[in-house]
Amino acid sequence: xxxxxxxxxxxxxxxxxxxxxxxxxxxxxxxxxxxxxxxxxxxxxxxxxxxxxxxxxxxxxxxxxxxxxxxxxxxxxxxxxxxxxxxxxxxxxxxxxxxxxxxxxxxxxxxxxxxxxxxxxxxxxxxxxxxxxxxxxxxxxxxxxxxxxxxxxxxxxxxxxxxxxxxxxxxxxxxxxxxxxxxxxxxxxxxxxxxxxxxxxxxxxxxxxxxxxxxxxxxxxxxxxxxxxxxxxxxxxxxxxxxxxxxxxxxxxxxxxxxxxxxxxx
Amino acid sequence: xxxxxxxxxxxxxxxxxxxxxxxxxxxxxxxxxxxxxxxxxxxxxxxxxxxxxxxxxxxxxxxxxxxxxxxxxxxxxxxxxxxxxxxxxxxxxxxxxxxxxxxxxxxxxxxxxxxxxxxxxxxxxxxxxxxxxxxxxxxxxxxxxxxxxxxxxxxxxxxxxxxxxxxxxxxxxxxxxxxxxxxxxxxxxxxxxxxxxxxxxxxxxxxxxxxxxxxxxxxxxxxxxxxxxxxxxxxxxxxxxxxxxxxxxxxxxxxxxxxxxxxxxx
Numbered sequence: 001x002x003x004x005x006x007x008x009x010x011x012x013x014x015x016x017x018x019x020x021x022x023x024x025x026x027x028x029x030x031x032x033x034x035x036x037x038x039x040x041x042x043x044x045x046x047x048x049x050x051x052x053x054x055x056x057x058x059x060x061x062x063x064x065x066x067x068x069x070x071x072x073x074x075x076x077x078x079x080x081x082x083x084x085x086x087x088x089x090x091x092x093x094x095x096x097x098x099x100x101x102x103x104x105x106x107x108x109x110x111x112x113x114x115x116x117x118x119x120x121x122x123x124x125x126x127x128x129x130x131x132x133x134x135x136x137x138x139x140x141x142x143x144x145x146x147x148x149x150x151x152x153x154x155x156x157x158x159x160x161x162x163x164x165x166x167x168x169x170x171x172x173x174x175x176x177x178x179x180x181x182x183x184x185x186x187x188x189x190x191x192x193x194x195x196x197x198x199x200x201x202x203x204x205x206x207x208x209x210x211x212x213x214x215x216x217x218x219x220x221x222x223x224x225x226x227x228x229x230x231x232x233x234x235x236x237x238x239x240x241x242x243x244x245x246x247x248x249x250x251x252x253x254x255x256x257x258x259x260x261x262x263x264x265x266x
Numbered sequence: 267x268x269x270x271x272x273x274x275x276x277x278x279x280x281x282x283x284x285x286x287x288x289x290x291x292x293x294x295x296x297x298x299x300x301x302x303x304x305x306x307x308x309x310x311x312x313x314x315x316x317x318x319x320x321x322x323x324x325x326x327x328x329x330x331x332x333x334x335x336x337x338x339x340x341x342x343x344x345x346x347x348x349x350x351x352x353x354x355x356x357x358x359x360x361x362x363x364x365x366x367x368x369x370x371x372x373x374x375x376x377x378x379x380x381x382x383x384x385x386x387x388x389x390x391x392x393x394x395x396x397x398x399x400x401x402x403x404x405x406x407x408x409x410x411x412x413x414x415x416x417x418x419x420x421x422x423x424x425x426x427x428x429x430x431x432x433x434x435x436x437x438x439x440x441x442x443x444x445x446x447x448x449x450x451x452x453x454x455x456x457x458x459x460x461x462x463x464x465x466x467x468x469x470x471x472x473x474x475x476x477x478x479x480x481x482x483x484x485x486x487x488x489x490x491x492x493x494x495x496x497x498x499x500x501x502x503x504x505x506x507x508x509x510x511x512x513x514x515x516x517x518x519x520x521x522x523x524x525x526x527x528x529x530x531x532x
Binding site for chain 2: 009010011056077080085086087088090117118119120121122123125129177255
């Protein structure tokens with residue numbers, strides 16, 4: 001038995017989220033099926049985080065114990081050969097036996113992508129959230145700055161009845177505008193349920209002038225979800241990377257997952 | 267009655283090509299249906315060129331005569347509101363009464379997109395052609411240069427029994443490599459059936475070392491289709507633009523069609 005970790009990219013529009021649920025193809029199931037067809041036994045895979053239906057990942061991390069004679073490189077290729085369309089293992093490596101993709105995670109980075117245009121983008125509509133009207137990027141940056149730091153994020157997440165702490169440390173939140181694409185890039189020690197989508201929905205309301213940047217402090221302090229913006233659609237959300245204290249996938253071979261392959265050169 | 271021309275972008279994976287054929291949703295049908303629902307009568311739309319099933323367009327051009335009181339800007343928005351998902355009119359303008367999108371076309375530009383990577387790209391697989399192994403870009407550029415100019419392109423197209431001339435003037439053929447994406451960009455006074463896909467399939471064989479750049483001259487001279495490479499898949503092909511002697515869409519308002527919206531920022 002050895003402990004293996006993988007870094008995955010997947011198109012969320014092709015799966016019902018990360019977590020295995022009978023009758024609905026999930027990324028976890030796809031990976032476990034690929035493993036089962038290789039080693040002939042059911043192996044449970046632990047993901048760093050659960051992504052919802054329609055949410056994409058560029059560098060999700062998962063770990064599992066497996067008993068195989070294949071070396072890392074062969075195991076990597078064999079798993080990708082068996083993996084369902086829409087998901088790819090970008091790199092694979094054997095790690096210390098007690099590594100756990102979820103429990104060892106120290107934080108995550110998320111990307112939320114908005115395409116701004118008068119009409120629905122013809123290409124790959126499941127890969128971004130479409131907004132009709134121009135947004136005030138300056139105001140959005142002002143609001144983003146007020147979200148930074150250690151807060152109770154109950155107002156910017158769908159936490160239901162909070163039992164444990166809803167305090168998280170948002171250490172980065174960038175608003176990047178490139179032509180008609182707006183990218184919100186966040187880093188935190190942890191994200192509450194729908195936190196990134198609520199941050200995005202709230203920043204979009206700020207960009208529309210519906211919420212003033214100055215209101216963010218009061219919204220956070222209120223811990224009242226109803227005062228923030230809507231939960232933005234899953235289609236725009238990408239798990240960018242998972243942060244660990246130890247270096248991961250440094251030596252491992254990497255596959256370019258064809259992530260630039262979706263943009264027509266003009 | 268006035269004569270109107272439109273510039274369209276569409277995702278070819280959502281249509282059975284440009285040309286109307288009963289029972290199979292086409293871009294022409296989508297545009298004619300949108301027009302019919304606006305003006306209440308069936309209007310025939312003339313496209314600059316017929317794209318096959320799965321072939322995309324960034325700037326297809328079509329023209330039609332219509333009797334409406336809507337000005338260009340209103341007509342543009344109304345048509346887009348009725349147009350099927352996956353297609354968008356980027357701009358619209360009233361033009362001289364005898365303009366015809368097909369007969370007045372002086373040439374076209376095509377893009378063929380290849381994503382190179384060990385594993386199938388997880389995102390938007392219908393928007394590019396996936397090639398596993400690295401390609402020799404230098405050799406491909408050498409072969410591309412030999413294809414330039416005025417030739418009988420029977421060897422690089424699927425023309426069947428040639429009745430009229432198969433001579434075309436290929437005035438540009440660039441091989442652009444950016445990270446894992448390879449773009450072939452061609453301009454000619456006209457393209458024979460499957461000519462761009464055969465040029466792409468042949469250049470890919472050159473990149474693989476299966477065909478030497480020096481062989482291109484003999485392949486062209488032979489006019490023998492079997493000596494060239496395979497017809498590359500439709501998924502990689504984009505109609506980039508249609509060339510006319512007169513300036514088109516200069517004054518017209520344009521819609522960014524969210525074409526950059528398919529590339530995740532990392």
